Amino acid sequence: MPATARTARQASGSALRFGRTAATGALAALILFAGVWGSWGTAQHVMLTKGRERGTVRVTRCAGDVCSGPFTPVSAGARPRARVEIEKSVAVGVGTTYDVVLKPGSGDAVRSGPAGVLFAWVPLGGALLLASVVVAGGMRLVRPAWVLGLAGAGLLTAAFVALQ
Template identity: 50%
Template sequence: MASTGMTKRSRTRRAGESAYGLLLLAKNVAMALVALLILVAGMWSSWADAKPAMLTKGLERGTVTMADCGDDWCTGSFTAARPGGDSHGRVRIDEAVTDGVGDRVPVVVKPGTDEAVRTGAAGVLHAWAPFAGSLLLSALVIAGGLGMRRTAWALGLLGTALMGASFATLTV
């Protein structure tokens, strides 16, 4: 009888191999969902400030002159860009987008609030900073959990570039 080089595996071994494959698939699906959740959370967090910073049509635009700064927020008087614009008196803005008391910053006021968002390249890039952080964090999950190193490098470099651009435009 000629040997074909194939040995028959036992039923137990075949079941164990398929169960291990199922566990690997479940792990990969779980890691992909975690990475997706991190990216969606970063996008969601950024969109609250990015939307008014990017889509200013129909919103009250103007400048804020900083009068007082605390730990996280600065307040100042709002001057509308168009004559006869709505009077908002004092508005508050994130302290990270200003140089402190006396600084004048172009802003748009969020509808129905006294909160202003910086406009221009610096404001838009700062608004997307949480998404940049989620890109960096998801890159670690994708590299470690999924083993997709090139994709992880691309996401990590994109997140680093976005965060660096935000920092660079705010310090100029």
Template identity: 50%
Template sequence: MKRSSSRRALTHGRHLLMALVALVLLVAGVWSSWGTAQHVILSKGREHGTITIAGCGEEMCTGPYDPDGTATPRTGMTIEKSVAVEKGKTLSVVVKPGTAEVVRAGTGGLFHAWLPLGGALVLAALVIGGGLGLTRCAWAAAAVGSAVLAGTFFTM
């Protein structure tokens, strides 16, 4: 039996909608990751040093900052609170230019910065596999997203 044109249009519309949902998930993951990731990836020429965690609030932790090189140490620098941040711990960091905020440097910081993208890849894999029927592409997206999530867990 021949498929009707309305059935084909409905199928194409569904595929287009699912592709759009997957694209929005991935763009949102990159967008939310890039705010932190840019400081870790493009750290050449930025101020590097260490922060010793003195205390933590609801969302941020503070502590004294000891820069590498000749810059002067500062107090009251902040870092985003995460499971790996605890009082008394010393972390290698990069200063966000023009702020009193620092982000974690190194491999742990890189994985932590891309954590939202990892979650978005896992979610998009469900849409890609279930909504679009692209099983291999879905498994690849899920594998990459899971690798980022696991990398964050093991490097923090």
């Protein structure tokens, strides 16, 4: 085989490897971006509480995907409300009181404190797990994939433990 054919084959193989790495890297970045985007909608209310109404809600009723109850304020400027809604999850039960932050301009409450912060970032934990598979399989980067996977599993585990 002539040297030019061998060089051309090596060059095309390198280009294909680079293309695969670039495409799967872009996919992994997109997955991580989607995880942050999905988490930030709730996390911003839990993490940036200055000027927001903070208090507690005692869950008195659950129907469908929503639980509700009276809101008792603990922050200055917050007012008591007869009924606010909190998203029903595995960790929300009737008769239990939760620390919450109200979303501005609505009666929707989100869990606050360490449990609320961890629960808000659960979509990012799932994205980290999914991105680890893409990084390991498509980019052939095993160690960074383990780091991503363990970070995702750690985040999900911490959220599960904090909500119990």
